[in-house]
Amino acid sequence: MNGSQVPADLLGGHLHVLADAVATGRQPGRGALDGCRAAGTRAAEQGVPLREMVEEALRSAESLGAADLLAALRKVVGALMDGYESAQRVALREEEQARRDFVDDLLEGRSERLAERAEHFGLRLAESYVVAVARGLPEGGAGRVERELVARFGSHNVLVAVHDGLLVCVSPGTLAAATGEFAHHVRAGFEPGWRMGIGRPHRGPGGVVTSFREASNAIDLADRLDLRPQVIKAADLLVFPVLLRDREAIEDLVSTVLSPLREARGGPGPLLRTLEEVFAAQGNQTAAARRLGLSARAVTYRLERVRRLTGFSPDEPTQRFTLETAVLGARLLGWP
Template sequence: MGLLGETAGRLPDRAMLDEYRSAGTKAAQQGVPLRTIVDAALREAEQIGSAAVLPALRRAVSALIEGYEDAQRLALRSEEEARREFVDDLLQGRAERLAERAEHFGLRLAESYVVAVARPVTGIPDAMAGTIERELIARFGSHNILIAVQSGLLVCVVPGTLTAATGEFTHHVRSRFEPGWRIGIGRAHRGPGGVVTSYREASNAIDLGDRLGLRAPVLKAADLLVFPVLLRDREAIEDLVTSVLSPLLDARGGPEPLIDTLEQVFAAQGNQTAAARRLGISTRAVTYRLERVRRLTGFSPEDPTQRFTLETAILGARLLDWPTSRDQ
């Protein structure tokens, strides 16, 4: 390598140290192991066989390592930037060279993928995504997994065949996030477009959970398919909500107590005692409120057909933020 031939017996000057740094950078770019460089410098010092060369050796090796590490840091930043760009393009559906770039990050986009997204109460530490990704790969023995931070969400992309992976992802979120987190899980879809679809389903599941006041921390898009169907015909759902629930606006104390009671009765499969327990009121109060609903609206929660109409109207009201949206 000839690192010390010109400096044996004297310390290297600034120009020589810059050359050593440059040599270290070039070695890193060429994939030469750092141990190989240091061993070469030590062998050269042994051949010279003089104690006077040790200070020069120390500085030369230090400069080599500095250049090598600088190149590694630059390569790492470049890789991280490429990864961020790829994730952004993948989840936004920008398809330029997407399959080719996906292979670099271990994804085979011809397969089916499921996307899960986790929303924290506070921010997501930079190192968390990498840590969770490494632990998932260690668990499932597959590099066909991607974890990234996107728009304040922790995104997990896994093959549709790894059904346990989203459960493991949930475990890591539960153990690392502060209470109040929520996860949405999309359905399995094939190809780059399928990843985008699953990502949107997962994000929408969280949004629906918020709008409907759902308590479950983990929401699956497959369990919420009825709500996008309702929202596709907004005019129809608005008409249903207005026609069925508007009479509740005249109730003493406003419509919210009656709407809350209907929600809890429906959630409890008609069990008024369980609904009363959730509401923190007596069973007699629940019965009274349901009778008030029947008299005001003409719909009885105990009649199967009328119950379905009432329940759909209640869901629509939550989706539309009714009656708040009525006043805006």
């Protein structure tokens, strides 16, 4: 070292170029400047701070004071910085690519050196993590959300990336505020029609995959069920995967309970819609009527029509459960 963090060999060529310019009056040629760019690249690769390198280049030139020095120095220092910044851009691109590859491998369950690579990005995969995903990503939205979350929680606590067209946020299960903050920025910055799913906390690399799939499936289910909330928690939808595992049973339930509604004037659609709104309002027929744009009496009439046709009443607890399950199954199956 020469009194700074800059190794002497990185500036040896720089002094030679300057001395030659002073002695001959000629400005540095292409070959000399390429050598300076290469020195700047090596400085970046060795972790030498750019400011230290430039200051040392200027200090070393003070003893060569001459008329032609300033112009030559400007070119030489510019070449050093070009090489340095080029190396930084390459390193940044490589880091971004490594990050994308890691996220893809993590969420797809490809396990090659995951734990080792995860530590590089601040994740400790032995812990429990929650994955939240958002659909409807605007251009530039990923970068904005990531900057906000990293500024608040630190890069070691959150991982934000784009995967399969979804904006993904991976955060520790103990850091519930991170998921809430993610939802806040999605709500503030996404275009109308966005939807967000939140998986449950799971441990280890496989747990991250499970939570990601839960969050993605929550969005799909919410679309199929036409749910109103834009933020959907997988934990709130656990009954639906159970229903879908036995498709034959749910088809039988829908057919048995709801097929008589086909006999209704206007078909089953209006009666199904009425049942959905009543169930969504926890049985409050007045609130359901407001949502449907009907009178409370009209809703009462429709529910009585359902009871007469199907034999199931939404006012009787056991029958209400069967009827509501059948209505949800109908939505999942796209019935009728």
